[in-house]
Amino acid sequence: MDIFSVITLLGGLAFFLYGMNVMSSGLEKLAGGKLEIVLKKMTSNKFKSLLLGMGITIAIQSSSALTVMLVGLVNSGIMELSQTIGVLMGSNVGTTLTAWILSLSGIEGDNPFLKMLKPESFSPIIALIGVIMIMTAKHNRTKDIGKIMVGFSVLMTGMTLMSGAVSPLADSPQFSHILTAFRNPIMGVLVGAVFTGVIQSSAASVGILQALSLTGQVTYGMAIPIIMGQNIGTCVTALLSSIGVNRSAKRVACVHICFNCIGTLVILPIFYGLYWLLDFAFVGSAIDPAGVALVHTIFNIVTTAMLLPFTKLLEKLAYTLVRDSKKEKEAKEKHAMLDERLLATPAVAIEVCHGVTMEMAELSKTTMKLAINMLFQYDKATEEQIEENENRIDKYEDKLNAYLVRISKHSLSSKDSRTVSKMLHCIGNFERIGDHAVNIMESAHELHEKGLHFSGDAAKELRTLCDALLETLNMAYQAFEKDDLAIAHQVEPLEEVIDTLNLELKNRHIKRLQNEECTVELGYIYQDLLTNIERISDHCSNIAGVLIEIDEQQNIHKYLYKLKENDETFQESYHQYLNHYYLELGQPTLDEVVDA
Template identity: 60%
Template sequence: MKKTGKIESGDVFVDIFSLFTLFGGLAFFLYGMHVMSSGLEKMVGGKLERILKSMTSNKFKSLALGAVITIAIQSSSAMTVMLVGLVNSGIMQLEQTVGVIMGSNVGTTLTAWILSAAGIQGDNVFMRLLKPESFAPIIALVGIVLILSSKEGKKKDAGSILVGFSILMTGMTFMSDSVSPLADMPVFKDILVMFQNPLAGILLGAIVTGIIQSSAASVGILQSLSMTGSITFGMAIPIIMGQNIGTCVTSLISSIGTNKNAKRVTAVHVYFNVLGTVICLSGFYALNAFFHFDFIDQPISTVGIAVVHSLFNVLTTLILLPFSKQLEKLAKITIREKSTKEELLDDRLLLSPSFAIAECRNLTVKMAKTARDSMLTGIGLITDYDAKTADLLTQREEEIDLYEDKLGTYLVKLSSKSLSHSDSNEVSELLHAIGDFERIGDHAVNILRVATEIHDKGLAFSEDAQNELKVLTQAIVDILNLTVDAFEKDDSALASRVEPLEQVIDGLKLELKNRHIRRLQNGQCTIELGFVLSDILTNYERVSDHCSNVAVCIIQIKDSVMDTHGYLNEIKTAGGQDYTDAFNLYQKQYQLPVSHQQELAEVSVP
């Protein structure tokens, strides 16, 4: 009797250690998934985000795009959270997300197929190489070599992807090994009998997935259990469907505190998975009642789980895709509360830094265009003052200040994340640029004050001063348009044309001041008009300086060098043929007209 007790006690300890191994394997799995997803996201960057917004007008394009992006970032939960953030920011509309959500569910099935490699059987060399315990160490070695041999860039990101994948598959192996002793345990078989009921299976799948917030991990656990030979098709099918419902927990959590449209994204996700489960499970058991499927009581393999997982998601998508408008309406009926104010940038996007950076760039481009438009409006008010237009300019200034505040805070948060080399450079570029665009907005307000003074006091420049000012004004308009275009396109070739024009503007300003002094000395101008002209010239010059700063930042950020003053000094002293040619061209383009005083001087010469 004592001997028997010791054996039973030993068995208990074996089972406890198996449980430890199971949870340890799950930890490896989740961490590996996180590392791999982060690496994939860094490699694809914000390109997918830009495509996401531009290709969601058609539901079939949205479907394909959702699948591709989910495959690229290996997380349907991350995809849905991203959609919630984009809608909450007002960047995407609800109707654009429905197809993407459906495609995301299809894309996530790839993980189950990758994990099914753990169940491959066979003793020949090729089959053994396909097993995770064989190829995972090799992949990890290649990944580590890539990480150690490259300081930054896509090679390091590729190394992270390989290491993450290796850790993920190692975790899958741990989970498989930990559950193998369960096959001979009567208690385990008794527990499984409870899940012969489909509703219990759905509940189990939903709860486990909801707790660990990863459908890929819960599918991996099920695939590990299937290797014991104790999981049948009848047990697995409801659990797999429940796992799809459980994955909605992540989007439910992410929608807390969002506006109504963002909450509706989550509602669409929940309805899609719940309705898909009801339709597919009801259809399956209805068919089983007539045809009595023999396989339902047979053990399911890891590949079988991948097949069922894929079939369920593809069938659900095919059935519900034609009813995407109805799903949208159902979400709107469910979520009726008043909308909260849309956020310019949603913190949920910080979970996907590359996507967040792309949104910051989009918003900075809006800020740049608003600053440019404000300056152009201010310039127009000098000659054609209008009170309503002046009020509009003031409103734009408040908008620009809001952009700078939100973008500055958000970019600082982003800079603390793990970023790729190119993403880190882009954050630096944006942080530099928003300050210059904000200052351009300030100078637009200064020009407004000058325009208001001219209007209120009934001041008027001489004909010579007006003609000269037109030339400088056109140069300022052109440098603003050139800078904003270069920034929007991130075009260093366009940016390189800004500095020669800025130098020409400096020369024009100096010449205008000299001409004004001569007119003042000859009694052709007043001191009061001189102060007004000086204010205009000073603001014009500073606007061109800020344009130069933005352009230099675009050029230098690609080389990770941010010594703006050093670069400008080098350009001005050494220059280059391209710079010289551009400078000479701009000098001819923006030549000041001959003043009446100069004409008289030329006539008086014998």
């Protein structure tokens, strides 16, 4: 084996890792935010968690990516440690599928069907189909499938290059001499762990072992400890991802390490104990790629079956090894809202962002309700709560804006891209609604401090306008939460009603001033309140407008112009809402005016 073979081996490894990365990224985009939703909902039972871990790892072809995702979700406070243990075990079983796919490189025979199963035969065909899909497809989803196919082909090409690079070792006496060191199982475990830890890919490490097995120089006795070591080495990714996270997230990495280490520490002595007693004939036989895949699968299944009943003990062990500090025992840990580790899986990060955005929206809506109640019943504690909520809303906006901008720099599916765009546009409106809630609270504070009171008519009118505002607010927020265009289309008629009511209330206020039923000082406060309410309804219109503009691909200004000019459905909804609130004001409805 000369220097050119080494270069080819390293090049093959590079192809393998790049292909795995492209394929995993494509699969994650295809799965979208469903991963995070499923992880949260289906981890109540350890058997469900096990199957879920297997399924997701098979889907995204990366147990390391799933582990990093779990660390991020626990650090964000979305999942508990107990929910992740079964998923981690399942991911170890799911990752064995990659080894079976790679074992196709060891197929031999002249049968045309068998030849087609070899990577060098079918990889170019898959690559060609993938490239055609990428170049001709109009939809991003089809392009993502094409990228997955190209990534898979690059991965298999890398495997072929590695196999070809190490094939001269079959006749190398020096290589045979080096392999004698691996007759020591402890050395095999260490080499497998270190090498896998360095390249941070158990799939690539197993692939190289399968390539070496094609030389006929690697025996089962050498391969078994190396495979066990590879399972320990893959924990390095989880270990690195746990740097800078809270202790709950560190425990996820701890469980992952304990699971693989305990499996090796228990199974390796048992295997060699039985070998000493029964003298297994196959231990000295040469292993092939399928044999490597089989050993890898058996080890992970046996380890999982052995430790699955003891998930509670694994959890206790993690709490023992990663203990809370004194400060953390006195006070609850504050979870990071948006964990940077989730950026590795943008679809999951987007789902988490949507959840946090809804928390922000609910907080701004609650703050607005508190502010409106302050107008009719002043309370000092409520005033402090509104100010505290507004500060939290500002922090939400800063963190979400920065996080969403970072997500948008990744390659996203068209659906995820639209979701990010909606959130970026809407969080500013949620924040401004919080600001207006503070403005209303300040008006209520001024009324209380100066001992001023609105007249009975003015208070009743203000209550009616606030009822209309809260209905608009609830409708806009519901449209955003459910991403429901039907609800979004109902917001604009209500917003127009608030504008009409606002004008009516201003006219009534002017009459009261002329009749000296209201003071100028009260008039200023009343006008400020009407202005704030009108602007809040405008922000509700903006939220609904963003959904309509992005999903229906139309200019919102042209849409609103056409809507108010000649849309019968809009006019019907507008008159229906207006009649309802006119009745509350004691004003004749439009139907009554027409009849008169």
